[in-house]
Amino acid sequence: MEKEETRKELVVSAIENGTVIDHIPGKVVFQVVKILNLSEVTDQVTFGTNLDSRKMGKKGIIKVSNKFFRPDEINKIALVAPSATLIIIKNFKVVEKKKVEVPDSVEKIVKCFNPNCITNHESVITRFTVIDKEDLKLQCHYCEKITARDTISFA
């Protein structure tokens, strides 16, 4: 554990205040960047991918200075990177560490994959029930069709 922490410090610099999103599967790092709209953030953002991880083989990490995510943003992360860990940093110290969790229901943030769903034609806030957290299956409250991990897109 100690060793892994040291290695991480070597590749990505520490932040004074903000959030570190760790243990992101390497291949979804860019998706997380996009979902969280990090290209619009004016503070320092550093991210790395394909970093060695004892736990995951290869992993990604994102560090965002002066940013503490809202619950709906955290939910978004859980939908594409359920293994991710959020680390809150204040004055260079870890003040909180938590695993993201796939919620029981998802509102607003996900688009229904069904092109014939009313939510894709009217101004309707999308609502889904998470029927499978492992495999990620979201059932649309309106059309009742199932949006899965491979068909998910964000509103």
Add this chain to the structure above:
Amino acid sequence: MPLFFNFICSLKFLPMKNKSLVSITDFTREEQIHILDLAEEFEKKPTQKILQDYVVATLFFEPSTRTRLSFESAASRLGAKVIGFSEPGSTSVQKGESLRDTIKTVANYSDIIVMRHPKEGSARFASEVSEVPVINAGDGANQHPTQTLLDMYSIRKTQGTLDNLNIAFVGDLKYGRTVHSLVMALSNYNTTFHLVSPQLLKLPSATKIHIKENKLEYYQYTDIIDVIPKVDILYMTRIQKERFSDPIEYERVKNSYILRNSMLEKARPNMRILHPLPRVNEITIDVDDNPQAYYFTQALNGVYVRQAILASILGVKK
């Protein structure tokens, strides 16, 4: 005692009052049975002017024969006034009005809205923006709960029960919304399912979940002839050519799903043939004269069941 019993019944079923019917699962098993019982009473006496003070709006954004006319017939037999449209071309929808605004407006003019719309989920959305209850008369390929209730009514009427039956579904089991809803509903009645379809049009796993959750038996076939002697209900559906990307595949399978009178020799005496209609060629005309053909009576049952649904949701007791 009967008065007290009626009072208890009205209390028990009061939750249906003002409740929208979007998906078959919106009504509990008890509520579904109550609708069927009430429909039986309407069958005995179809004309009862109990909705004279009510306005029923029928909004059909998509064509329909049976569903619209049977709803309007049901409302008329109960004395209600019917307003609405059978195609959106002559309405503000044509000018680009949103569904939200159309529903909010019509809810001002009516006590209940019956709606068919091509977009899936439109009925749930309408029920959320409407001040009056909404009955889903079909939302795209999603749900058609009043068809499900009339199918259940037809099954119970012909078999005397809904429990422990062998029911075959034939044809397009993948896209047929009537099949999905009916399978869901019958999964509560210890049904044994016989599923007959081309490989391409098998029942989706999302629907099979309901069968599996209830630990019910189901069998899959590709030829209709194998199931005829085994079942109490043969529920036929239409296979649409446009579902096949390969026209040769369609030509190859289409004849396996056509029911002819000569195929019915080994059917059980109690077996009845149902079809949500319209049919094209999947049941040949010579079957119509067979006493086991039930599909036109099934369409008639739609009126009684819709009378029961309107009366229950509007909270009108006889």
